[in-house]
Amino acid sequence: MKTELTLQDKQFTLLRFPKRSNEILQAWDAGDEYIINHVSEMGLSSGKNILILNDNFGALSCWFAQDHQVTMMSDSFISHKGALKNLQRNQCAKIQFLTCLDDIPQGIDLVLMQIPKSNRLLTWQLSKLRSSLPENCPVIAVNKAKEIHTSTLNLFEKHLGTTTTSLAWKKHRLVFSTPNCQSILAVPAECEWPVDGEDIILSNYANVYSGENLDLGARFMLQHLPVDEELRHIIDLGCGNGILSIKAGQLNPQARITSIDESFMAVASAKKNLERNLGTERNIQVIANNCLDGMKDNSTYLVLCNPPFHQNNTITDHIAWQMFCDAKDALNHSGKLLVVGNRHLEYQIKLSRLFGKEHVTVIAENDKFVILEAIKNNDLTKPNHKDIY
Ligand SMILES: C[S@@+](CC[C@H](N)C(=O)[O-])C[C@H]1O[C@@H](n2cnc3c(N)ncnc32)[C@H](O)[C@@H]1O
Known part of the structure; x- marks a missing residue:
């Protein structure tokens, strides 16, 4: 190269x-x-x-x-x-x-x-x-x-x-x-809509992924998010407008939430949406970052992820792989990574390689999507080779 x-x-x-x-x-x-x-x-x-x-x-x-x-x-x-x-x-x-x-x-x-x-x-x-x-x-x-x-x-x-x-x-x-068109047309900064069947309103700046309607993978994931009184911290990795963080936060009112995206517009929208839908009293952090760079190992209980499959104009699955590796590092022993993806992306293969086949389960599937749960087992000493996938 x-x-x-x-x-x-x-x-x-x-x-x-x-x-x-x-x-x-x-x-x-x-x-x-x-x-x-x-x-x-x-x-x-x-x-x-x-x-x-x-x-x-x-x-x-x-x-x-x-x-x-x-x-x-x-x-x-x-x-x-x-x-x-x-x-x-x-x-x-x-x-x-x-x-x-x-x-x-x-x-x-x-x-x-x-x-x-x-x-x-x-x-x-x-x-x-x-x-x-x-x-x-x-x-x-x-x-x-x-x-x-x-x-x-x-x-x-x-x-x-x-x-x-x-x-x-x-x-x-x-x-x-040349900047000379006669009428300067006002372009709204945000696009706002309610999520069908949910008590959630989302506002989206121009570059937010699926900013004009809910992503179908996210829609499927909403029906399968866990409810667990013991859950203390949730990470939404690649949060976009924050839809998964918000629903997980509604289901688990005791949990602290960290939402992460590499798009500054996604981060700004998610911050607004989390505060609007969960209230300003919740313990919420919304951060611009590359995956989980700098995040403490063994520090979280649940990572939610609807991974990207392109970077700018290039179709690639290396970010999904980096997200899975980082999530594994960040999870506590027995912590869970919940992933939604198009069936053809075959994330199960990647997750099995990382977490061990016996620790990866299909939680739900339909014609287009599959939701996978990978559980971290600290006894399994598989190294994370972030470059080899
Ligand atoms: C498929 S979208 C999912 C958005 C949202 N969670 C949903 O379900 O609608 C993937 C998100 O990952 C973000 N992303 C891409 N590369 C990233 C990276 N290296 N680190 C963090 N986020 C990233 C994208 O900006 C995008 O918002």
């Missing part, structure tokens, strides 16, 4: 985050290279204020930090961490890190953007750019050509302004836009 990005007259060593010894995925893509080549040909004078949106692992930030003041805005804790590590690795100048809930800074000269997977996040970002940027500030976005549809370009036209595209290069296309 390539870790050296050599373009024009510069070279950077770039790794994904977290660093894995058997990594097969590169930390940048042809879209990053297309933007770098294009901006180099523009002959931009140095010292500009460049806003970079959705930089995956900091390739663009590293590149432009050499000659410009860079602000990186991303909803991903992992992208923030990855970019920081790559900036340090390459002794780049410091940049400013913002989340997508922060305001767009004043005085931006150029915006570069990796087009996000979620159209809701794209719409939110475009409308924020339109209301904050001067009309002459160029916005250059990139994505795989097959992901740029007429509907994508219509979003740029509607929420930002005049939009054109480049020819495709290495299967990627650039989108050039």
